[in-house]
Amino acid sequence: MADGTFDDYEDNYFDLDSILSEQQKLSVSFTVDVPGLGFLENNPGGSLHSGEKVLLPFWAMSCLTLISSPDNEPIIDIVNPKCFGNQCLNQLIAGPTTVHLYQLCPYFYQFGCNLLKTTEDSKNISSILFETFKKRISLIMDYSEQIQITRDKAEFVRGLDEMERQLYKCGCESIISMKKWVNREYGTLKIARSLNKSRLIL
């Protein structure tokens, strides 16, 4: 597992989307008092009391999970974020194509993957994510082929998360370039303008 995460890290080091997906905030509570972190609960200079809920970005949280207290307990408790709460998961099971993922979390899938790599998957979130993606893919392809915008389509496209948006864009681009080719809009090879000029001078 450690090996795998390292590979991912290498892969996405410069990937802006991956950086942004690690900025998602989670609410976390410490199981021990942390000296010097009091500013997180409006108590600058003091210590952060155990049990207090604070919002931490994912990257900070993932580092903290590696540290354990003297009695070998993890020092933080993670509360599942709202976008992976029971209500949202039930919605995803009931109608994967009707959920507004972007509103839940702009980096829904990536955030989910990251989260599941560090925490335990108690609610079978991973398979729900997988099934949701599979169900939505074919609709994304359908819509990326349609030129005209209908109300359903606009609604659905607005609800795509960043990963699906890139997919949608890919589909649209290849359809457009195909259309251009069929209508012969690419034209023929021509001599570069700069070369043409120099010939005129000669």
Add this chain to the structure above:
Amino acid sequence: MALPKYIQQSVFTPSEIEFISEYEQITILPLQRMEAITLLEGTYGPFRPPLTIKVPLWLAVTLKKKHKCSIQPPKWLNIETLKKKKQREEENEKEFSDLPTHYFEISSVLLDSASDDIPYSDEIKILLKDIREIRRRKTKKGLELLNSNYIQLDNLGLMEINEIRPFFSKAFNDMRKLEEILPRFQDSQASQTYSMASSSNRY
């Protein structure tokens, strides 16, 4: 990452695919006597009118534009064969019928520049459009059944593959990412092998 978009892309543009397909050989009937044409990549000819000769598609189209030859359409480009193909395409929901890799490019080039040499060219245009639509519907269906390990795309033309490549490859990669976190995947990881097989992946 900082490279411009057109260098970054992993796909060909449709005109590049057309360029590749223009190297396919095609039979022409010259209309006048000509000496052999010597070019950098080869010598074509000599052209002696009653005898047919095989040349690359690009040369055939050039000669056709100058009214120096008439093109004999390839074996599959006639109304009977295409009707049969269409029928087979409709009957068999899972497989694509065996049209040549470059069928789409060649037919559109020929119908564009030499439609007077192809009998019933209008009907052929309609048939080709139908076949294309059916095949597209099948690829879309394939996407629904798809799992992250394997996809079967036999007999799909180069242009068709190129069209779906960006979408499919990205969808596959994303799906693999999601599958890596599945518990049953982690259990069976040792025995899993990945293969993305498609007949024309070499381009």
